[in-house]
Amino acid sequence: MQDLRPFFAERHFIENKPEGFYEPLQWGANIKCATQDSFDCEEADIVILGCGEWRGEQQNASYSNGPDVIREQFYALYDWHPSIKIADLGNIRQGVSADDTRAALRMVLHELQEAGKIVYLLGGSHDLTLQQYDAFRLSNQQITASIADMLIDLDESEEVTSRSFLMDMLTSQPNYVRHYSHIGFQSYNVHPRMLETLDKLRFDFYRLGRVRENIDVVEPALRSSHLFSFDINAVRFSDAPVNRFGSPNGFTGEEACVLTRFAGMSSLLTSFGVYGYDPLRDMHQMTAKLIAQMFWYFIDGVTLRRTEASIEDRGEFVEFHVSFTSNDTTFLKSKRTGRWWMQLPNHRFVPCAYTDYLTACNDEIPERWLREQERMV
Template identity: 30%
Template sequence: MYTPWLKPVDKPSPSLPAHSLGKKLRPRSRRIAVAIIGLDDTIAEKTRHHLYGSSWGFGKLSVRDLGNIRKTTPDFIIPLLRELHSAEITPILIGGDQQLFRAQFLAFGELTRQVSVLTVDRQVRLSADGEEQQVLDPAVHRKDKKQFHLTHLGAQQHLVDPAIWDLFASRNFEAVRLGQAKADLSHVEPLIRDADLMGLDIASINHAEAPARPGYHPSGFGLQEATQLAYYAGNSDKLSSFGLYGFQPDTDREAETELTAAAYAQLIWYFLQGYSRRYGDFPVSTKGLLEYVVDLDGFDRLTFWRSSRSNRWWVQIPAGRYKGEERHRLLPCTYNDYLTASNEQNLPDRLVTAFQRYG
């Protein structure tokens, strides 16, 4: 079905142990939940070597490796991603060139009216005026009305043009810098849960744990922290596309290349683990959500919702502000956000910014 876009890859080694991921892939399954796709032959092959040998811990999750893309241009990749989205298949994209992240988010531009893009990177690959053709420019500097909402995690302030932060403020975009995110990763979980798609650049991870990438920037998320972000992404019922970028193999430094491939594999493993443990919360269904109403100055009433299945929280966009699809009606938040609103009569800054997107 996907052969016009994809070429098959070698089957996992028959010598893999029975409990390995490579042994549990389901090549003949009609129902596919998650599809592994290589956007770079070399990177995907090295990643699969480490991924296939890892243990299977995902229950009955149907995962299939569809192979590698035949042509690595955004215009070629976008139709495939649209087809997968229509079939409700979540792709895991194993890429190198950060420019291919464009294909990942532009594929959504024609499918849904509101799209939330989340990127994890050490820098913000965006120009303030849209004239430098940075990776995120097509998402932000659009001339039509189909604007993307952008959330950025892990930026290092010394690598970002200060004008970018002004642009974020003017568009009500969200950004959590590296130090803020590392202080408490649980605070970024609602941001990831609000995203339709996520792209993670390996440069967001500290150099020692993923060295095969361009530049000499030592700091970043620890790999363990990054896998927690990948788990959050997999565990979100709303997120339906996950991509890895930034890996630059170097045959002269084989150990660094293999270490980075292993990091890619570990990120994918934790995404799959999160996916296998999805709760079926909103936007899949509002069944089982418990309502909590708060009287707050400036609002007739503010409604929070808690899932009895996952204990996760959402806040409802106030009436009169919200215009859009049902799945964007509730904004992911935390229990502490609810406590701040109910006990302190104060709306957290992030929710104020989020409401302004609809005001």
């Protein structure tokens, strides 16, 4: 992996803290920080980096110290996962233009992706998700992506912005997005034609109410994802007071943590970004605390992903043979994590939820089965 130091700000967050500031069991005492020439993140399972670029949201926006405010809260949390090694590279250096910053971020993410690291990106504006995607694109790797956002950022624009980046991500050619899931959109804030567009592309979208009614419905989507992007506006204002343009409705803080834990459990997911945090609007740093706790639960999920058995090791799964509408199939339930898989007619097993099994038992075709079949055509 090439030397990435030229892409980062000279001063690291940890250098503002006196030696011994953190207790031995707090994360701040157990994260390896890029403050010395001898720094090496080779042994790290997860790599943290920040990028306070907001010019994709507002053209003249200042570079934000939001990533460091989130670090302030995360470093103070206690480390219950000693088997997980974390390195913190610091913050991407601000470029003369937004495109300069994006280019630096894209290069760093690509290098970390090639090195096989799980990356946790503390963003600025939501358009930086495009750099998450570009890291895979530069490796010619097809991916499944998931985004949690109350909006669907498919506006048409000559420039890439926080409201239009999905258009570039999902329609640019050559395209490496094999499948896309949108989680937690709020119908009254989304143009119906946007949903029609996603449906024609055979992508999946989950309305906020549906997810809150049964949050397990999106676990299979996150289990299949390589990339997860979380716009903090998906959380309701009372739980994330940074959301000046947010909504009184949205995920609770607890639900946001459940979603990120699901993402951490995915053996495929290597890129996780959180966006939309502006410390100038955060009352008592409550939103920073929430994002720090979301990351804590993501780490918890990464710990659990290591315990899951291979699908070929059938002794670690309970098998259920089901017939529905002239289809014979097999459902598997993991003895270790309780997660479910279903077998398609081509004999491939795909992630599913317990509700899919119940639907099949009622002699009905699970919607997830139909969607998977559509994508095979």
